[in-house]
Amino acid sequence: xxxxxxxxxxxxxxxxxxxxxxxxxxxxxxxxxxxxxxxxxxxxxxxxxxxxxxxxxxxxxxxxxxxxxxxxxxxxxxxxxxxxxxxxxxxxxxxxxxxxxxxxxxxxxxxxxxxxxxxxxxxxxxxxxxxxxxxxxxxxxxxxxxxxxxxxxxxxxxxxxxxxxxxxxxxxxxxxxxxxxxxxxxxxxxxxxxxxxxxxxxxxxxxxxxxxxxxxxxxxxxxxxxxxxxxxxxxxxxxxxxxxxxxxxxxxxxxxxxxxxxxxxxxxxxxxxxxxxxxxxxxxxxxxxxxxxxxxxxxxxxxxxxxxxxxxxxxxxxxxxxxxxxxxxxxxxxxxxxxxxxxxxxxxxxxxxxxxxxxxxxxxxxxxxxxxxxxxxxxxxxxxxxxxxxxxxxxxxxxxxxxxxxxxxxxxxxxxxxxxxxxxxxxxxxxxxxxxxxxxxxxxxxxxxxxxxxxxxxxxxxxxxxxxxxxxxxxxxxxxxxxxxxxxxxxxxxxxxxxxxxxxxxxxxxxxxxxxxxxxxxxxxxxxxxxxxxxxxxxxxxxxxxxxxxxxxxxxxxxxxxxxxxxxxxxxxxxxxxxxxxxxxxxxxxxxxxxxxxxxx
Numbered sequence: 001x002x003x004x005x006x007x008x009x010x011x012x013x014x015x016x017x018x019x020x021x022x023x024x025x026x027x028x029x030x031x032x033x034x035x036x037x038x039x040x041x042x043x044x045x046x047x048x049x050x051x052x053x054x055x056x057x058x059x060x061x062x063x064x065x066x067x068x069x070x071x072x073x074x075x076x077x078x079x080x081x082x083x084x085x086x087x088x089x090x091x092x093x094x095x096x097x098x099x100x101x102x103x104x105x106x107x108x109x110x111x112x113x114x115x116x117x118x119x120x121x122x123x124x125x126x127x128x129x130x131x132x133x134x135x136x137x138x139x140x141x142x143x144x145x146x147x148x149x150x151x152x153x154x155x156x157x158x159x160x161x162x163x164x165x166x167x168x169x170x171x172x173x174x175x176x177x178x179x180x181x182x183x184x185x186x187x188x189x190x191x192x193x194x195x196x197x198x199x200x201x202x203x204x205x206x207x208x209x210x211x212x213x214x215x216x217x218x219x220x221x222x223x224x225x226x227x228x229x230x231x232x233x234x235x236x237x238x239x240x241x242x243x244x245x246x247x248x249x250x251x252x253x254x255x256x257x258x259x260x261x262x263x264x265x266x267x268x269x270x271x272x273x274x275x276x277x278x279x280x281x282x283x284x285x286x287x288x289x290x291x292x293x294x295x296x297x298x299x300x301x302x303x304x305x306x307x308x309x310x311x312x313x314x315x316x317x318x319x320x321x322x323x324x325x326x327x328x329x330x331x332x333x334x335x336x337x338x339x340x341x342x343x344x345x346x347x348x349x350x351x352x353x354x355x356x357x358x359x360x361x362x363x364x365x366x367x368x369x370x371x372x373x374x375x376x377x378x379x380x381x382x383x384x385x386x387x388x389x390x391x392x393x394x395x396x397x398x399x400x401x402x403x404x405x406x407x408x409x410x411x412x413x414x415x416x417x418x419x420x421x422x423x424x425x426x427x428x429x430x431x432x433x434x435x436x437x438x439x440x441x442x443x444x445x446x447x448x449x450x451x452x453x454x455x456x457x458x459x460x461x462x463x464x465x466x467x468x469x470x471x472x473x474x475x476x477x478x479x480x481x482x483x484x485x486x487x488x489x490x491x492x493x494x495x496x497x498x499x500x501x502x503x504x505x506x507x508x509x510x511x512x513x514x515x516x517x518x519x520x521x522x523x524x525x526x527x528x529x530x531x532x533x534x535x536x537x538x539x540x541x542x543x544x545x546x547x548x549x550x551x552x553x554x555x556x557x558x559x560x561x562x563x564x565x566x567x568x569x570x571x572x573x574x575x576x577x578x579x580x581x582x583x584x585x586x587x588x589x590x591x592x593x594x595x596x597x598x599x600x601x
Contacts, residue, residue, distance in 0.1 A: 003316035004139075004309070010097050011140050017093040018145070024086035025149045029156050031079040035072060036160075036290035042068045044283035094141035101133050101319060108322055113329035114394045118354070123206025128322060131201050132315035135194075139312030147305050150298040157298075161291050164284045165274060171266050172292060175259040183306055186252050190245065190310030197241045198318055204234045245307075252303040260299055264292060328396045331414050338416040341405050343370040343501040343532035345391065350400035352386060360386045361555045364400070368548065370501075373533045375543045377576060378552030384536045387552075388504045391534070392421040404502065422500030428491045430482070435464055436471040438490060443497045450497060457527055458493035460486065496527055503533045549573065 011018055045064060109117075109125065162169040211218060211227050218227055271288065274280035347366040353359040361383045368374045376384045389395050390402060393409060402409050409417055430438050439454060440446045451471065455461040463486060467473040475482065482490065495503070535546065543549060544563050551559040551566070551573050558572050566573035 003313050003320065006320065007097075007136060007139065007312060007316055008144060010100055011093060011144060013100065014093055014096050017089045017096070021086055021089040021093060021145045022148060024082045024089065025145070025152065028079055028082045028086060029149065029153050031075045031082065032153075032294060033156060033160055033291075034075040036287040036294070038068050038072050038075070039290060040164075040283035040287035042283070043286050044281055090141050090145045093145070094137045097140045098133050098137035101136055102129060105129050105133070105319065105322055108325070111327065112325060113327045113396070114389065115328050115354070115396075116325060121202070121206040123204075123209040124202035125322070126209065127198065127202035127205045128315075128318050132198055132318050135198070135308075135311045135315035136319065139308045143305055143308035143312060146301065147309070150301055150305055153298045154295070157291050157295050161288055164288045164291075165271070165280055168267055168271055168274070168280075168288055171270055172263045172295075174266070175263060179256060179259055182255060183252065183302065186248060186303075187306050187310055189248060190307060191313050193241065193245050193248070194307075194311040195314035195317065197238070197245060198314055200234065200238045200241055202318075204231070204238055207231050207234055249303045249307050252306070253300065256299045256302060260292075260296055267292060329393050329414070330396075332410065335413045336411055336416075338404070338412040338420055341420050341501050344368070344405050345502060345532055345534075346401075346403045346406075347387070347390075348401045348403070350390065350397050350402060352390060352395065352398050354395075359555055361390075364557060366550060366557075366560075368532050368534070370532055371530050372547040373528060373535065373545065374548045374550065375535045375546035376550050376552065377536075377543065377573065378558075382552040383555040384552055385506060386555075388423065388506055388534055388536060391502070391504065392418045392423060419498065420500055421502045421504065422495040422498055423504040423506065424488075424492050424495045425506050428487045430475050430487060430490065432475065434472050434474055435467075435490065438475055439471075439493045439497060441494055446497055451493075454493040454497040455490075457496050458489040460489040460493055501531055503528060503531045505533065505535045551576070 042065060045068075105128065158169060158173065161172065207230060211231070218224060267288070271280060271285050275282065275285050345366075345368040347364045350361060350364040351359060352361040364387065366374070366387075376387060378384050386395070390397055391409070393414060396410075404417075404420065431441065436448065436451050439451045443450070448471065452461060455464055455471075464471055464473070492505075535543075547562070549559075549561060549563060549566055550557055551571075553572065559566055559569065561569070567577065
């Protein structure tokens, strides 16, 4: 019930529509009761039941019948307007609540750290933002608002029926306790079943999302049939779960219909006896039957109301799991805005672990002076990327302290910190937008001249100008229309545009050829001047010119120093140099010679 209470509080934000919806329901119920009462008076004016025979009343006044007819017409017309108002208010209310929940979910996901997203499947989150939010919307429309109409209508109808004939009323309600008990069991079962349905839906969307994102891998390994079968198995499971839920709801509807049919048969039998004995007038009997007919609406609506409650509880639980999630990276309430820093960076006894049992970094001590270049090397899994992810607080350190200009980075707002720390990530993501929009992402005030300047720095301007629409060329999903090297250079331009004093290059030339790397390196030499730069790279051009080189092994600093110092030691760095970097030196030398020969010719 706590989940439903929280949803109700969301709806209470739009209390005007909610209250109008409730008011129109009360008016509609009242007007609907006018109809059987009017028919009762009209029939009693026209006929009487005497000695087992229906006789016509001779002195019936035509004007009285006209008045009753006008009352029926007015009640029907007013009820039509009231129903329209109720529908408008309830539908708009449910859409506004869904709008609020979607925005709250999206805002929350934007502010959760990498640690949360590492554990959650994208497809499952998409299912929560779509399918689960729709379940909340249906609850507000059907359960929260119309859920009041059902008991209100039942109470009003039963009260009016008892004024006609209390014996008939008791007979018509003889099966009610059984249905109340059965409905209670159905609510409990549906809650668990709908929760499982939403979980399976999330798994299905995850399969779809991963398949579409990795479609090139699927086709490269001819795994289409495998993927089809995997999707079909999960879709079949979802079908079975939906079928089970619908079967339970429809069986409840069938029981309610059976109840009403049996009750109607008993009423017709006993009511006929009462009519013949003279204890019930013809108009009263007709009004009672009309009231029983109106009772079918709440009876048939009850399974849908129960279903909306059960599904809202299940979906609400999944949604509030996201809204209540605590990010390990939390901004202090009194966090300060970081002005443009000088770029003095220190890691002081820093340790970090993704899993408490497996440390990723252990006791890292690093200092980087303003304008210096620090290269980080190591085998895959040694902690290179983890170090640079801690600097902009994508993750929170588990021990130690990171400072910029001798101030703990946890004392600053995340936005101002990340404006001072620019990063070119290894995994490049481009949005479905123009090249200019992708370069200017994160720099809303950038002019086209600024974008062009950044593209020139990244050695991308000439290629962009060769495209039919230049900077207005549309980039396909995830940048599929650009090559790997072009995407990487666009990512470099995006980072250069925000002009950060601290720059992180996470293997930023890993997808370009040697000649392109040489061009980027020449351009980036000017960019790195005056910036504190951290480079994760396996290329000689990035490493040899670094002021400080750190070699990581199993999350710890194995060696650190300048290129000359580490070469003299003859340790791990010397091995990496001989195996990986020295051959690159020869390739770069060949490329340089070839370029010189081309120039002479």
